[in-house]
Amino acid sequence: MLTKPNHLFDDATRVEAGDSRWQGRTSPDYWAFVGPFGGATAATILRALIEHPQASGDPLTLTVNYCAPIAEGPFDLDVRLIKANRSSQHWCVELAQGAQIATIATAVFAERRASWSHQPATFPQATPFAQVQPYSKAVAPWVKQYDLRFVEDRPDVRSGTKTDNKSGFASAFTKLWIGDRAPRKIDALSLMAMSDAFFGRIFHVRQEMVPFGTVSLTTYFHADADDLAKEDITHLLAVADAKTFHKSYGDQNGELWSPAGRLLATTTQIAYFKA
Amino acid sequence: MLTKPNHLFDDATRVEAGDSRWQGRTSPDYWAFVGPFGGATAATILRALIEHPQASGDPLTLTVNYCAPIAEGPFDLDVRLIKANRSSQHWCVELAQGAQIATIATAVFAERRASWSHQPATFPQATPFAQVQPYSKAVAPWVKQYDLRFVEDRPDVRSGTKTDNKSGFASAFTKLWIGDRAPRKIDALSLMAMSDAFFGRIFHVRQEMVPFGTVSLTTYFHADADDLAKEDITHLLAVADAKTFHKSYGDQNGELWSPAGRLLATTTQIAYFKA
Numbered sequence: 001m002l003t004k005p006n007h008l009f010d011d012a013t014r015v016e017a018g019d020s021r022w023q024g025r026t027s028p029d030y031w032a033f034v035g036p037f038g039g040a041t042a043a044t045i046l047r048a049l050i051e052h053p054q055a056s057g058d059p060l061t062l063t064v065n066y067c068a069p070i071a072e073g074p075f076d077l078d079v080r081l082i083k084a085n086r087s088s089q090h091w092c093v094e095l096a097q098g099a100q101i102a103t104i105a106t107a108v109f110a111e112r113r114a115s116w117s118h119q120p121a122t123f124p125q126a127t128p129f130a131q132v133q134p135y136s137k138a139v140a141p142w143v144k145q146y147d148l149r150f151v152e153d154r155p156d157v158r159s160g161t162k163t164d165n166k167s168g169f170a171s172a173f174t175k176l177w178i179g180d181r182a183p184r185k186i187d188a189l190s191l192m193a194m195s196d197a198f199f200g201r202i203f204h205v206r207q208e209m210v211p212f213g214t215v216s217l218t219t220y221f222h223a224d225a226d227d228l229a230k231e232d233i234t235h236l237l238a239v240a241d242a243k244t245f246h247k248s249y250g251d252q253n254g255e256l257w258s259p260a261g262r263l264l265a266t267t268t269q270i271a272y273f274k275a
Numbered sequence: 276m277l278t279k280p281n282h283l284f285d286d287a288t289r290v291e292a293g294d295s296r297w298q299g300r301t302s303p304d305y306w307a308f309v310g311p312f313g314g315a316t317a318a319t320i321l322r323a324l325i326e327h328p329q330a331s332g333d334p335l336t337l338t339v340n341y342c343a344p345i346a347e348g349p350f351d352l353d354v355r356l357i358k359a360n361r362s363s364q365h366w367c368v369e370l371a372q373g374a375q376i377a378t379i380a381t382a383v384f385a386e387r388r389a390s391w392s393h394q395p396a397t398f399p400q401a402t403p404f405a406q407v408q409p410y411s412k413a414v415a416p417w418v419k420q421y422d423l424r425f426v427e428d429r430p431d432v433r434s435g436t437k438t439d440n441k442s443g444f445a446s447a448f449t450k451l452w453i454g455d456r457a458p459r460k461i462d463a464l465s466l467m468a469m470s471d472a473f474f475g476r477i478f479h480v481r482q483e484m485v486p487f488g489t490v491s492l493t494t495y496f497h498a499d500a501d502d503l504a505k506e507d508i509t510h511l512l513a514v515a516d517a518k519t520f521h522k523s524y525g526d527q528n529g530e531l532w533s534p535a536g537r538l539l540a541t542t543t544q545i546a547y548f549k550a
Contacts, residue, residue, distance in 0.1 A: 061545050063381060068360070083342035083377075094357070104358075104365060104381055108340060108491055108545075110547075112524070113522060117521045118480060119521070120480070120519070167393065205395070215336070215385075216335075216381075216383055218338060244538045245390075246394070248389075253528065263519045268495070268541070
């Protein structure tokens with residue numbers, strides 16, 4: 001009997017349940033420069049929460065602080081339910097290898113009750129997914145797992161800094177379609193991973209690669225599992241921008257949209273750079 | 276001999292050092308509707324970190340998850356240094372009353388080394404502070420501790436919903452000057468508190484008060500203590516906006532600017548509402 005193999009993303013973010021201590025392992029498929037792709041780490045943490053027998057409701061927010069590099073191989077996830085009430089749960093997860101904590105995360109899960117809805121944000125206009133060429137210059141393994149289609153500000157990190165606006169630097173803004181390379185239905189796990197799938201803003205602005213690492217990543221979920229099931233999509237439209245780079249740290253803020261125009265998630269991160 | 280009395284804000288956010296367990300207490304001066312002003316709680320947590328003997332560097336990011344109401348009175352702060360390396364520190368703080376955890380926070384401190392600087396964000400144009408009338412309709416005690424001067428979208432929460440744009444709702448965007456009512460030099464503590472000093476976006480959008488509570492707040496600091504000392508300011512220009520309200524939760528994103536045009540902090544939060 002044929003069984004459908006797992007999607008690479010699901011293999012990469014697999015966790016084995018423990019009591020309070022769960023286990024995961026890094027994936028070569030989602031490897032970055034000096035460690036696993038931060039989005040895969042964040043999604044693995046989120047998966048441990050979603051699959052936790054005490055979990056109730058949908059992810060509302062996840063903040064992941066990357067404390068130290070994660071080495072290739074297995075890691076432990078210490079999962080703690082900090083506080084629960086009728087409609088929400090507060091979680092804390094520590095990812096460790098041996099005695100070394102590499103990542104600490106806090107999350108809130110919530111029962112998303114029907115309410116007044118209003119979406120002041122404007123859907124970014126974009127050339128349709130099918131009409132945009134996929135990005136083909138991926139070097140890092142994790143980038144190869146995504147189908148990135150840049151609508152605006154396709155990165156050109158090998159050209160050196162251009163002086164194409166009055167600041168002397170290129171724009172920090174990017175608009176792109178993003179899906180898993182092997183199509184996979186968008187769920188909270190892939191939203192979490194994709195919220196870290198933008199290239200470093202500084203690469204866009206300076207049009208060159210510099211040493212770079214995300215320090216803290218926060219994603220808010222504006223759609224629950226029912227909403228995502230109704231969207232039934234395998235790619236989304238994403239925008240990202242930066243506000244400032246100063247004294248070795250810069251920010252990023254992003255939005256993840258369904259093709260139909262629903263804002264599914266917002267995300268922000270602060271990252272180290274050397275430049 | 277005359278001693279200068281503490282600023283109310285410093286009294287409100289005072290902490291008493293312990294070993295890993297510190298103590299604070301709620302302040303009637305910074306009380307909100309059903310508990311302390313979340314910005315004061317966040318600033319108290321940040322103060323425990325800044326005053327911690329092991330603290331090194333400047334605050335880079337603080338995320339505060341509000342798990343349960345904090346009752347009037349004392350609370351414990353369980354402060355843990357999760358990981359430190361040469362240039363950064365990762366902290367976790369749990370605020371508890373008895374056995375009940377009411378708040379959990381994670382923070383990163385960093386040595387802010389000189390680097391390339393670039394500020395793509397545009398300084399919001401505004402009528403100067405001195406030419407704007409202070410907001411005088413404060414009801415909650417904490418609001419009275421601030422000098423709020425609305426440049427755009429002065430809240431009018433008693434008028435009921437107006438249909439003054441095509442969505443049928445008012446704008447979620449606000450621009451205001453903000454300082455402590457008794458002027459106090461802006462530091463990381465006041466930046467932290469002021470990043471929660473915007474009124475709920477839903478109050479602006481619906482132009483009415485509804486049950487509301489911040490669930491998670493994240494602030495990134497783009498200026499270190501030296502930068503803030505050089506600015507030497509007692510008020511700042513702040514903008515806030517929202518992107519979506521859906522199934523009982525809505526977001527907020529904000530920027531805190533020095534009057535001279537430096538982006539000091541960016542902030543985002545997700546909040547519960549009933550509407």
